Amino acid sequence: MDRRDLLAAGAALGTAGLAGCAGLFETQSARRGQFTTVEDRGPQVYHPTHSDGMTMIGSGTNGRYRLGLMYSYAHAFWTITGSDTNRADVGDEETVHLMATVWDDETGTVLPSANVSAEVLKGGETVDSRSLWPMLSQNMGYHFGDNMVLDGDGTYTARIEVGAMQARRLGALRDAFDEGATIEVEFDHERSTIGDLPYEEFPDEKGNAGALDPAEMDAPIAQVPEPDALPGTVLGSATSGDAEFVAFRPDDAPEFVDGGAYLAVSPRTPYNRYPLPFMGLAGTLSRGGETLFEDRFEPAVGPEIGYHYGAGVEAVESGDSLALAVNTPPGVARHEGYETAFIDMPEMDLTLEA
The missing domain is CATH 2.60.40.2480 (Periplasmic metal-binding protein Tp34-type)
Known part of the structure; x- marks a missing residue:
């Protein structure tokens, strides 16, 4: 099922190590080959087995749209269709987990667009292109992301298409975001950057009711008021x-x-x-x-x-x-x-x- 069809049916940012700077460090190749979670986990929010490091690679604006772009090493996540979850494992060629957060440049409100896509280019040629999943993670909250391919070291351009807001807008957002926008972010990539990202394991807390703290970010993170x-x-x-x-x-x-x-x-x-x-x-x-x-x-x-x-x-x-x-x-x-x-x-x- 197309991701946009799925949604119709049913906050740039920090520095390297946003998800935690202490803990166990491993190489990218070792981490990519593993998948960890806890057995017999119940239908609740639980403390994960580990925390993935990530790094900001750039940001951009178009009108009131502001976007922060980050990546981590490629890792598994779960998609949902109706009430069924599906684990999305890392593909053989996928090298990074690309993440984007979109917010209003005037109020700092994180925007819940349903349709965000990314085209990654190197030297003017498309390296990878796909619709990004709206996602929820414990350290980053609501964002968009997917595992993607980067073709070695070099300078890249991420062309992010953000769809118009489908949710009603209130207050200072009332007359904004009726139309989508294209935001381009240029970034330099070195494979060693991914390999050097921190990775922390939680052998004592994993599986317990609880959650990681939100990451410390230099931009909004989507939280509702107490x-x-x-x-x-x-x-x-x-x-x-x-x-x-x-x-x-x-x-x-x-x-x-x-x-x-x-x-x-x-x-x-x-x-x-x-x-x-x-x-x-x-x-x-x-x-x-x-x-x-x-x-x-x-x-x-x-x-x-x-x-x-x-x-x-x-x-x-x-x-x-x-x-x-x-x-x-x-x-x-x-x-x-x-x-x-x-x-x-x-x-x-x-x-x-x-």
Whole structure:
């Protein structure tokens, strides 16, 4: 299935060693040949077996779009189709794991585009080209990436195509990102750079409930606010599939809500509060046994709220019942520690406190 079809159905950055500078160091060739994870891991977020080093290789802008480009050595990850995960192993010719983060240059908001592709050129000739997976990793959060081929040492140009934002935009993002953009990043590559990246193992923590800390980055990383920092009234929360869902009513309803209230739901990962994009989320709002709203919650993003799902309703009162159903789990590829969570997500029932 085409990656963009998959999504339709269902934050440049630091320096070398962002994922951890202490630990065991190995050569690129040794690391490429291994795949590690824990046995009998449950359907939860867990501490991974290791942390991969990465390095920033360049950045670029086009209008309000800003992009940071990084790479690590090529490694396995998991894709998802519906509720089924598939491990994507490293191909014989793939040499690096290329990663991109896209954000608004004015507000620093990480942008949840569904369609990002990369063409890598050397000497004007295409070396590799592919659509990038929207991904979730514990040290980097939401980004785009894939294993790709680089043809030895030299100077390269990465031509990144960023699609228009499909999520509704709120606040300072309202009139931006209706169209996509092309951003070119030139970078120098030496094979020794990949071989020298740090690699840290966690023999004592691996498999335990928990997560790596977010990387220290010189640019935004996609995190949603703590519940008490959301701009509005928190109405209730629930957990499903090891994700936390916070229901709230923002202080100001967006312009597309006609005379009612904006009921928002902010799903996030445990520990690091990363948003969970490309989820099919529906809700039923009831009062005294009467159904007031029953429909899909639409994805939206705003500088103060971050990525979330929302719907316009007539009003929200204390004692209202809200049933939330995840019809499609988050359509993002996952790095180790996230691949078993956010898949089997039972329905949630909340009694709202307005």
